[in-house]
Structure formats: C-alpha cells, structure tokens
Amino acid sequence: DQQVKQNSPSLSVQEGRISILNCDYTNSMFDYFLWYKKYPAEGPTFLISISSIKDKNEDGRFTVFLNKSAKHLSLHIVPSQPGDSAVYFCAAFQAGANNLFFGTGTRLTVIP
Amino acid sequence: GAGVSQTPSNKVTEKGKYVELRCDPISGHTALYWYRQSLGQGPEFLIYFQGTGAADDSGLPNDRFFAVRPEGSVSTLKIQRTERGDSAVYLCASRPPGTVTGELFFGEGSRLTVL
Numbered sequence: 001d002q003q004v005k006q007n008s009p010s011l012s013v014q015e016g017r018i019s020i021l022n023c024d025y026t027n028s029m030f031d032y033f034l035w036y037k038k039y040p041a042e043g044p045t046f047l048i049s050i051s052s053i054k055d056k057n058e059d060g061r062f063t064v065f066l067n068k069s070a071k072h073l074s075l076h077i078v079p080s081q082p083g084d085s086a087v088y089f090c091a092a093f094q095a096g097a098n099n100l101f102f103g104t105g106t107r108l109t110v111i112p
Numbered sequence: 113g114a115g116v117s118q119t120p121s122n123k124v125t126e127k128g129k130y131v132e133l134r135c136d137p138i139s140g141h142t143a144l145y146w147y148r149q150s151l152g153q154g155p156e157f158l159i160y161f162q163g164t165g166a167a168d169d170s171g172l173p174n175d176r177f178f179a180v181r182p183e184g185s186v187s188t189l190k191i192q193r194t195e196r197g198d199s200a201v202y203l204c205a206s207r208p209p210g211t212v213t214g215e216l217f218f219g220e221g222s223r224l225t226v227l
Contacts, residue, residue, distance in 0.1 A: 046215050104152065
C-alpha cells in the first residue's frame with residue numbers, strides 16, 4: 001500500500017515561472033517530510049524538509065508547504081531554472097519506523 | 113571520497129546467477145539502508161542496519177535476498193538465483209547518528225540487469 005503518493009508523473013514549466021509539485025500521504029504518524037531531487041544516473045539528493053508540526057519551510061528558491069488536515073504537501077520552486085529539470089521525490093519519515101517512504105516521483109522540465 | 117560509494121555501477125547477469133552489490137557509506141554514519149528503484153517507481157525500502165545488525169529487514173522481497181554489514185561499515189547486498197524481475201537500480205544510503213529528520217545520503221546506485 002503506497003503511503004506517499006505523487007499523482008503527477010510529469011510537469012513542464014517555463015523558465016522564470018513557479019513550479020508546484022504535489023504530494024499526498026496516508027499515515028498521520030509521519031514526523032518529517034522531505035523532498036529529494038534526482039538527475040539521471042545519479043542517486044537522489046536531499047533538497048528540503050519540513051517537520052510535521054510546521055506548515056511552511058523556506059530555503060532560497062524552494063518552499064515546502066504542509067497541510068496536515070488534508071494530508072498534503074507541496075514544493076514550490078520560484079523562479080524555476082533549467083537546471084531544476086530533474087525527477088523530484090516526496091518522502092516521509094516516521095521516527096519509530098526509522099525508514100523513509102517515497103512517492104513515485106514527478107519529472108520536472110523547465111523550458112528555457 | 114566523501115560520499116556513499118557503490119560498486120559495481122552496472123551489472124549484467126543471466127537468470128539464475130548469484131550477484132553481490134557493495135556499499136561503502138560515509139565515514140561515521142552508523143545507519144545504512146538499501147533501497148530498490150524499479151523503472152517509473154520511487155525507491156522501495158529493503159533493509160536497514162544500525163551498526164552491524166539488521167535492525168529491519170522487512171522490505172526484503174524473499175529469501176533470495178540477503179545483506180550483511182560485518183564490521184559496521186561496508187555492506188554487501190547478495191541476491192541468489194537472480195530473476196528477470198530483480199532488474200532495478202539498487203540504492204544504498206547512510207545517515208549520521210543523531211539525525212531526527214530522517215535525511216539519508218544516497219549513493220549513485222548499482223544498476224542490475226538480469227537477462
């Protein structure tokens with residue numbers, strides 16, 4: 001059973017515009033949510049995280065929003081740059097499980 | 113190097129053969145994970161080590177899969193009697209002690225192709 005879901009397999013955005021990537025989860029016990037970025041032939045690299053007790057975390061061009069009542073989070077990238085083109089994975093962490101649960105990923109393409 | 117190192121980067125084998133994949137974590141990272149990523153999917157948990165012992169092996173799909181970490185550093189994932197469905201990228205990740213966010217540091221993966 002998929003505990004973390006990314007329902008959009010792909011997204012295309014013009015350079016300079018905002019990219020919004022979405023993620024839904026089913027387990028209300030998750031403690032942290034993370035976003036990873038993956039280029040072809042490379043391992044996933046950590047981008048940004050948010051605690052389950054927060055509703056927003058910002059780091060430069062990247063902001064993650066958490067809506068606990070809707071069990072939904074989103075990653076905003078603004079302004080989007082061509083180098084942001086990659087697959088983005090949403091992940092959730094439950095301290096007791098000591099494991100990261102990943103979504104299926106969204107391929108972002110930023111068009112110059 | 114400073115990152116998680118995985119070897120081989122690519123492995124092609126025939127159905128029924130035995131395969132070993134190696135992971136060298138970041139120095140000082142006590143937790144080590146193996147994940148498997150199939151085409152179009154996100155990474156799926158296989159096994160987690162804390163030190164030398166497997167703290168959670170609930171993700172291993174069957175008894176053909178086994179992993180060891182005898183000295184608490186390098187880990188080897190072993191797959192017996194490989195099947196075509198085992199073809200995937202096998203990712204290793206490590207985590208330093210005291211991390212509360214769950215952030216993992218991943219290697220580049222070992223791509224396994226079973227013909």
